[in-house]
Amino acid sequence: MALYRAHVLICHGTGCASGGAPKVLEAFKEELAKKGLEKEILVIATGCHGMCEFGPIVVVYPEGTFYSQVKPSDVAEIVEEHLYKGRIVTRLLYKEPLSAQKVCHYKDIPFYGKQHRIVLSNCGYINPDNIDEYISRDGYQALGKCLVEMTPAAVIDEMKKSGLRGRGGGGFPTGMKWGFCAASPGDKKYVICNADEGDPGAFMDRSILEGDPHAVIEGMMIGGYAMGADEGYIYCRAEYPLAIKRLQTAIKNATEYGLLGEDILGTGFNFTLHIKEGAGAFVCGEETALMASIEGQRGMPRARPPFPAVKGLWGKPTNINNVETWANVPRIIVQGAECFAAMGTEKSKGTKVFALTGKVKNTGLVEVPMGITIREIVFEIGGGIIGDKKFKAVQIGGPSGGCLVDEHLDLAVDYESLTAAGAIMGSGGLVVLDEGNCMVDTAKFFLEFTQRESCGKCVPCREGTKKMLDILTRITEGKGVPEDIDRLLYLGNQIKDASLCALGGTAPNPVLTTLKYFRHEYEAHIFDKKCPAGVCQSLLRYSINTEKCIGCTKCARNCPVSCISGKVKEPHVIDQDKCIKCGACMDNCPVGAVVKG
Amino acid sequence: MTEEKKKIRSLDDLRKIKEKTGDLTSARSEVDKVKVIIGMGTCGIAAGAREIMNAVLKELEVRNLHNVAVETTGCIGMCQNEPLLDVIRPGEPRITYCAVTPPDVSRIVSEHIVNGRIVQDKLYGRAD
Numbered sequence: 001m002a003l004y005r006a007h008v009l010i011c012h013g014t015g016c017a018s019g020g021a022p023k024v025l026e027a028f029k030e031e032l033a034k035k036g037l038e039k040e041i042l043v044i045a046t047g048c049h050g051m052c053e054f055g056p057i058v059v060v061y062p063e064g065t066f067y068s069q070v071k072p073s074d075v076a077e078i079v080e081e082h083l084y085k086g087r088i089v090t091r092l093l094y095k096e097p098l099s100a101q102k103v104c105h106y107k108d109i110p111f112y113g114k115q116h117r118i119v120l121s122n123c124g125y126i127n128p129d130n131i132d133e134y135i136s137r138d139g140y141q142a143l144g145k146c147l148v149e150m151t152p153a154a155v156i157d158e159m160k161k162s163g164l165r166g167r168g169g170g171g172f173p174t175g176m177k178w179g180f181c182a183a184s185p186g187d188k189k190y191v192i193c194n195a196d197e198g199d200p201g202a203f204m205d206r207s208i209l210e211g212d213p214h215a216v217i218e219g220m221m222i223g224g225y226a227m228g229a230d231e232g233y234i235y236c237r238a239e240y241p242l243a244i245k246r247l248q249t250a251i252k253n254a255t256e257y258g259l260l261g262e263d264i265l266g267t268g269f270n271f272t273l274h275i276k277e278g279a280g281a282f283v284c285g286e287e288t289a290l291m292a293s294i295e296g297q298r299g300m301p302r303a304r305p306p307f308p309a310v311k312g313l314w315g316k317p318t319n320i321n322n323v324e325t326w327a328n329v330p331r332i333i334v335q336g337a338e339c340f341a342a343m344g345t346e347k348s349k350g351t352k353v354f355a356l357t358g359k360v361k362n363t364g365l366v367e368v369p370m371g372i373t374i375r376e377i378v379f380e381i382g383g384g385i386i387g388d389k390k391f392k393a394v395q396i397g398g399p400s401g402g403c404l405v406d407e408h409l410d411l412a413v414d415y416e417s418l419t420a421a422g423a424i425m426g427s428g429g430l431v432v433l434d435e436g437n438c439m440v441d442t443a444k445f446f447l448e449f450t451q452r453e454s455c456g457k458c459v460p461c462r463e464g465t466k467k468m469l470d471i472l473t474r475i476t477e478g479k480g481v482p483e484d485i486d487r488l489l490y491l492g493n494q495i496k497d498a499s500l501c502a503l504g505g506t507a508p509n510p511v512l513t514t515l516k517y518f519r520h521e522y523e524a525h526i527f528d529k530k531c532p533a534g535v536c537q538s539l540l541r542y543s544i545n546t547e548k549c550i551g552c553t554k555c556a557r558n559c560p561v562s563c564i565s566g567k568v569k570e571p572h573v574i575d576q577d578k579c580i581k582c583g584a585c586m587d588n589c590p591v592g593a594v595v596k597g
Numbered sequence: 598m599t600e601e602k603k604k605i606r607s608l609d610d611l612r613k614i615k616e617k618t619g620d621l622t623s624a625r626s627e628v629d630k631v632k633v634i635i636g637m638g639t640c641g642i643a644a645g646a647r648e649i650m651n652a653v654l655k656e657l658e659v660r661n662l663h664n665v666a667v668e669t670t671g672c673i674g675m676c677q678n679e680p681l682l683d684v685i686r687p688g689e690p691r692i693t694y695c696a697v698t699p700p701d702v703s704r705i706v707s708e709h710i711v712n713g714r715i716v717q718d719k720l721y722g723r724a725d
Contacts, residue, residue, distance in 0.1 A: 003658045005650075005667035007624045040654055042624070061625040062632075062666035085637040086669025126622060135611065136618040144608040258604035266607045 004042035006083060007061040011124060013048030013210055014203070014242055016055035020071065021045070024056050027075035032083070041083055047211015047246075049124035050365035051111060054094060059124070064106045068094040096383075111362050114381050116343065116351050119327045120367045123211030128246050131253040134214040140259055142333035146222050147267040155226040156182060159329070161337035163349035168194055168285070168322030169397065169426045170502075171348070171415040177319060180309035182227045184317035189229035191220050192294070192313065192320040195236035195243070196278050196285040199398030200449055202429035204353040205323035207365050209236065209243035212327065213250035217260070219326030221271050222333060227319055230270045235290050238277040247275055282399075282453035286501045287320045289455065300455045301501035322427065324353055344370030348414035352425070358394075358432035359386050368413075375409040378432055389434040393517070397426025399446040400506035402513030403439070422513045424506065438535035439518040440525055443510045444472040450507035461504030464495040468511060476536040480526035488515060534596050540581045541597065546571035548593035555585035555594060623663050629687050630666045631710050636681035638672025644679035645698075652702040653682075665710060678721060684709050695721035 010016075010025045025045060032038045049057045054068035058078070065088055067078065074092055081087045093102040094109060103109050117123075126133040134140070146155050160175030181189065193216060197205040209216060220232045236244055251273055254260040262270045276294050283289045284299040291313045293299040312318025328350060332340045341349045348370040354377065357363050361383035368377060374394060378384070385391055393403040402423035404411065411417050415425050433442060451465040468491050471484050492508030492515075499505045515522060524530050531539040544555070544564075551569040556562070563579050566572030574585065586594040605611050633653055637646050650669070657665055675681065678695035684705065685691045692715055694705060701719050708714045 003654055003663070004624055005654055007622075009625070040650075062630070062668060084669070085642070085671055086635070087671040125625060130621070132614065132618040133621050135615050136621045138615075140611055141615070144611050148608050258606065265605065265611065 004040060005062075006041045008041060008043045008083075009046045009059040009061070009124065010043065011047070011049045011055060011057040011059075012045035012242075013052065013055075013124075013207055014240075015048065015052035016057055017242065019055045021056040023072045024058065024070050024075060027072040028079065031076050031079040035079060035084055037079070037083060044127040045129070046125065047123040047128050048207040048365055050115075050120065050207075050367075051094075051109075051362065052364045053362055057124075059106055063088075063104075065104060066094050066106045066109060067092040111364070111366075111381055111383070114372070114376055115367050116369045117367045118331055118351050119208060119215075119324055119353055120211070120365070121331075122215065123207060123365075126212070128211055128213055129249050129253075131214060131250065131257065134212070138334055139214055139330075140218055142330035143218050143221050143225075143259070144265055145333055146225055147265055147269055152182060152226045152228065155222060155333070158333065158337045159226070162332045162340040163337075163344075163347075164325065164328055164332060164340065165348065165415065166322060167324035167328070167352065167427065169400065169424060171425055174321060174325055177309065177321070178223060178226055180307070181229075181317050181319040184309050186317045188231075188316045189227055190313045190316055190318040191223045191227065191229045191232045192287075192290070192318060193220055193232070193234040193236075193326050194285060194287065194290060194320050194322045195234055195240070196280075196282075196290060197240075197323070197427060198237065198280065198282040198285055198453075199400070199427060199429045200446070201357045201431050202355045202398055202427055204355050204365065204428045206240050206243050208323050208327050208353070209240070210246050213243075213246045214254065215327040215330055216323055217247075217250055217254060217273060219321075219329035220273065221260075221264075222329050223319060223321070223326070224271050225269055227317075229319070230272065232271065232273045233276050233294055233313070234273065235276045235278055235284070235294060237280040237284075239280045244275060244277060251275070281455070282450070283455040283501070283503050286503060289501070290320065291318065300457050301503075303500060324428070345412060345414045347416055352413070352428060354428045354430045356382055356430050356432070358430075359389070359434040359437070360384065360432045361386055370414045371412045373410050373412055374404060377413070377430065378409075382432065385432070385434045389436060391432070392435050392437060393433045393439070395431040395433065395442065395446070395510065396429070397424040397506075397509075398429040398431075399450045400424060400502065400509055401426045401429070402509045403433070403442075403517060405517045422509070422516060424509070436533055436535070438476075438531050438533040439514040439521045440472065440476055440531075441533075441535050443514045444469065444476060446510040447472060447507065450503060454503060454507070458499050458501075458504055460495045460498040461500075461507065464491050465504070465507050467491055468495075468508065472511070475522065475525045476531070477538040478525070478529045478536075480522075482526060484526060485515065485519070485522055530597070537581050541576065542574055542579060542581060542583070542585060543595055544572050544574055544585075545593045545595055548591055550591055550593070552590060554588045554590060558584045558588040560584060624666065630664055631687065632666050632668060632683075632685040633710070634668045634670050634683040634685070636671075636673065636679055637669040638676070638679075640672055640676035641679040641681065644696075646680040648699050649680045649682060649697055649702060652699040653706070656703050656706045660706065660711070662706070662710065675721075681721070686710070686713060689713075690723045692723050693721040694719040 028043045058067040058070045164174040165171045284293045286301045289299040289301045308318040353367045393405045454461045456462045492512045549571040556564040563575040680697045682694045682697045
């Protein structure tokens with residue numbers, strides 16, 4: 001095997017790929033061939049590096065140089081200067097927002113400093129389409145250890161000792177869940193990977209599948225061995241084409257090696273794996289709806305018990321875990337349960353991957369130990385709020401979660417503390433909001449989503465969320481009435497109590513938590529007919545400060561509906577009846593005379 | 598990369614593949630590696646640094662040495678002594694060799710990189 005002196009890793013996560021990474025990769029191959037370097041420098045496509053904001057990302061080893069926002073036209077310079085002559089192309093280095101310093105090395109970037117990448121250790125580091133690279137990083141060693149050296153009961157014990165809890169949101173202890181399924185009588189059992197990630201702003205599971213598909217496969221096989229299942233399904237939404245493609249390649253390569261199939265590693269263990277593409281309904285993330293969908297039925301939840309561990313897919317005992325949970329399994333087996341349990345808080349062990357989005361400087365994918373504070377995530381890893389505006393809240397757990405505010409900044413993040421604060425861990429979506437976000441509008445956004453995704457089985461969820469949304473819409477349009485707040489609270493609590501599954505059971509959360517922490521904003525909309533953040537269009541009013549106006553006519557010339565009148569060098573006036581609140585006058589005023597409010 | 602479609606039939610088979618594939622990602626790890634740095638400024642290239650690079654890569658391949666990081670660097674100002682080649686063993690000072698020729702490379706690799714003995718006649722100095 002030839003020795004490559006340098007490796008050029010080009011991020012091909014969905015973010016970077018849509019930002020043009022495949023063209024960057026082609027350009028590298030072309031330029032290296034031109035210089036005759038193609039035999040000494042390896043170019044590979046990897047999974048997500050997490051810093052999606054700055055993609056496409058290129059990392060050059062052995063130096064570990066981190067280039068951000070690389071365009072195909074930059075490639076010739078990187079090849080000529082860095083790879084040929086050894087001079088780092090400083091203009092393409094990542095610029096740290098806090099210090100405004102250029103950072104040369106991957107490992108010196110503060111974004112990664114506070115992170116603890118275990119599940120993501122291969123993401124962005126290996127070529128996900130090359131099974132040999134996974135094997136070279138201890139891949140399938142955990143499976144080998146389980147099959148050869150451990151009994152199924154010992155594997156379950158190890159999972160219990162590790163303290164791993166379901167990463168899909170519920171936080172149920174994984175070892176215990178496996179124990180139920182293992183103890184369930186039956187000669188045919190199934191394991192399922194829930195990859196139906198659908199919360200707005202969440203992309204943790206997608207990135208793991210794209211960056212390290214074999215880890216999920218290996219985790220499922222270990223689970224299959226521990227619980228006596230010989231068949232598995234990965235339920236992944238069709239909206240994740242790249243993840244599905246990588247999984248297909250991974251399953252094909254593992255099958256060619258005999259790591260999937262019959263008599264695996266000569267131990268008599270058989271395991272086959274299927275991918276089931278879902279149509280992207282949010283409710284199919286609920287386990288009973290998911291199984292119905294695999295069976296070819298309409299994706300609707302059913303009452304539990306019986307739990308899937310007793311009567312699951314096609315009536316057989318079944319265990320369902322989320323992508324991140326499965327990906328943790330091989331690491332726990334290789335490094336030992338104690339090593340895993342040493343990280344995190346008393347009741348929440350290990351790490352959690354979050355998709356950090358919204359108004360932070362470094363959006364992206366982060367993996368942090370349980371027990372880290374919101375402050376560390378938002379201000380240290382996230383680099384603070386864009387434009388150094390004031391922090392307002394984080395929406396954690398997506399449409400099923402709640403918001404956390406200033407007073408929670410130093411809260412240690414784990415399952416219990418988040419639930420106590422009215423939010424949930426959820427699958428890991430973390431949306432940061434600043435003073436420019438209207439909380440009523442934010443709650444409306446999430447409720448619009450859950451209302452649309454409600455499967456319609458339970459009346460409280462189907463009709464109740466619709467009513468809540470009607471009320472929120474009316475409030476944002478300035479038509480709210482004083483009783484609306486009490487109605488929202490009443491409806492919200494009823495829907496939570498009376499819905500069958502977690503979709504309805506959590507759908508009112510964004511409204512209830514924003515009401516708890518930002519009741520004054522609701523009141524401003526209802527009583528004063530004002531949106532304090534200046535977001536809700538119907539409540540906005542643009543006017544011109546006659547003392548500041550210099551009569552330059554710029555506003556009038558840029559108004560698309562010609563509703564501004566006034567003579568040159570005299571103060572102008574906006575006709576409120578005609579104004580469409582587009583804000584063009586404000587954007588164009590050279591002296592800041594246009595005021596919003 | 599996966600030209601061998603041989604089945605993995607035991608844990609031993611898996612370990613063998615791991616050993617064989619270890620170098621696939623080894624260039625990406627920074628732990629305990631010997632570093633070789635070749636001067637690739639205009640002066641270095643003019644003095645034949647490309648040939649030195651080729652010789653280094655060939656020698657490492659022949660000797661099956663995977664724990665060596667080969668880097669390039671720009672001109673450091675001693676143009677008349679190019680090609681310059683530096684060797685840094687973990688925990689040891691940076692040793693600079695000057696006017697290196699392809700035949701010198703094999704001596705530097707076997708003596709210094711493998712056995713830790715500095716090749717005195719090509720030595721320029723050490724930078725701490």
